Amino acid sequence: MKTKLITTWSRAVDLFLDFIVGTFWVTLFLALIATGIPLILLAGLGVLLLLGTAALTRVSGSAERHRAMALHNVAIEAPHRRRTTRTDWLRPFAQGLTDMTDPVTWRTLAHHLITMLVGSGMLLILAGGIGLLEWLTLSANAGTVSWAMPVAAGLAALLLLVLYVVYIGRLDEAASVALLGPSRSAALAGQVNQLAQARKGAVSAADTERRRFERDLHDGVQPRLVSTAMTLGMAKHRFDEDPQGARQLLDEAHEEIKESITELRHLARGMHPAVLTDRGLDAALSAVASRSPVPVRLEVNLAGRLDGETEAVLYFVVAEALTNVAKHSGATSAQVQVNRRDGAVCGRITDNGRGSAYVTPGGGLSGIGDRVRSAGGTFTLTSPEGGPTEIEVLVPCES
Structure with missing residues (x-):
């Protein structure tokens, strides 16, 4: 009233x-x-x-x-x-x-x-x-x-x-x-352009994720499995002549296989962790922050769960951003904030590093932008020379 x-x-x-x-x-x-x-x-x-x-x-x-x-x-x-x-x-x-x-x-x-x-x-x-x-x-x-x-x-x-x-x-x-305001035809043209950008972002994001997964397999699990195969081959040849040596090689191969399984689990968790599905974005981001070599202050102010797509996008953004902070920024601390804002969810990642970050095709920041645009959101990077660097994303979300 x-x-x-x-x-x-x-x-x-x-x-x-x-x-x-x-x-x-x-x-x-x-x-x-x-x-x-x-x-x-x-x-x-x-x-x-x-x-x-x-x-x-x-x-x-x-x-x-x-x-x-x-x-x-x-x-x-x-x-x-x-x-x-x-x-x-x-x-x-x-x-x-x-x-x-x-x-x-x-x-x-x-x-x-x-x-x-x-x-x-x-x-x-x-x-x-x-x-x-x-x-x-x-x-x-x-x-x-x-x-x-x-x-x-x-x-x-x-x-x-x-x-x-x-x-x-x-x-x-x-x-x-x-x-x-804009005419109806102009508004429709804007919506078409936004959908085209979202489609382009989805394709680019999928391609970036595929190349990242292939790189991680090639640089991590694949060499370990090749080494395991060689170890098993040597154990096979020593089995009759040196059973004790063969047993030792089998133990080594067994450890390498367990480590390979652990690494594969980490790769799968990086794509879509089980904790994100089971316990929500707050718990998943807490796990990401705890694994970061750079101390992270996390603030997640959300009432209830978000839809699965929005949670997946924000998880990817924060995980990739913190990875870039650890690898390239030289920062000693970082801050992650997630809040609702006018029918959308705002994610902000800030670090006190050297700054001068910029988007390059195929890079981590480019992948973040593509992933956000695929969900119809916006991506903003602010990184003056000397820092700080701030990434802000807005992802549409139903109230």
Whole structure:
């Protein structure tokens, strides 16, 4: 109830400002256009004025978008404005012509007109209600009408005003989102591009993970198994002549096989540890932090479990990031924070190392970025020379 009341008051304030600000913008743009058109034949001054008028919609549109976001408590993405391809001294004029033909310019002007109209409507209801109430009050004082008339008129005017604020306020909010944000086609194009980036990230992440697994097998388990095979071969040849030596070689082969099994388990755990499935992200990250040669301060602030994909992505990000910290950063400490943020989960890994980290194709940081993008998230790296290095990822997650 309290939230609805606050929303109603916000819409009332917005509609009142709509009249003031909308009237200002409409008056300004009409004056500029009305002045510019007659001056077109006067040494082209009118053309310059009209080009400047189109450019001014960038300022007015941005100001109105931020006002709408503040009062309606909605997120409105900035629309994509067309840009000229010219780079010579005619660029400002070419950009002005581009702005005049840009649909965003005309949508912004339409928004200014709508805000002026809906704001004027609220003031008309308010002024009309006050005028009617004043007239009925004077009539009641003169005895020509009953006192019930001004009371009923006041209540009716108040009800009409509240209904106008509620329903026209919703219309004004919808118009702000539709006219000041990206067009539907642009939004769809953005979604398609995001899905394409996610698909590309998934393919790259899978390829990176495959190459990492092959490298770990080639550098670790494979040589150990080859050595085990050679040991078994020597034991086989010594079995008749030197049973004791053969027994010793078999013991060595047995130890090598157990170590190979342990290493394979570590590799499988690195892909998707059992503790992540059984006990969740907090426990899995605690295990990763405890194995890190660099001291890690871990903070996981999550209420309940996340979906499996989100947990797997965050686990991979933290594990790979801490591996890079241990190998390349020269850091003496690191910090990992995982928190919810506006329909997503934010993971931040910071170290006090030398900094100057950058993304290289096929590298660990590149793999982190690919893995995050495959889940529709974002990856940000900040690593100035001298440190600190900070990795921040945002992974969408259902509440």
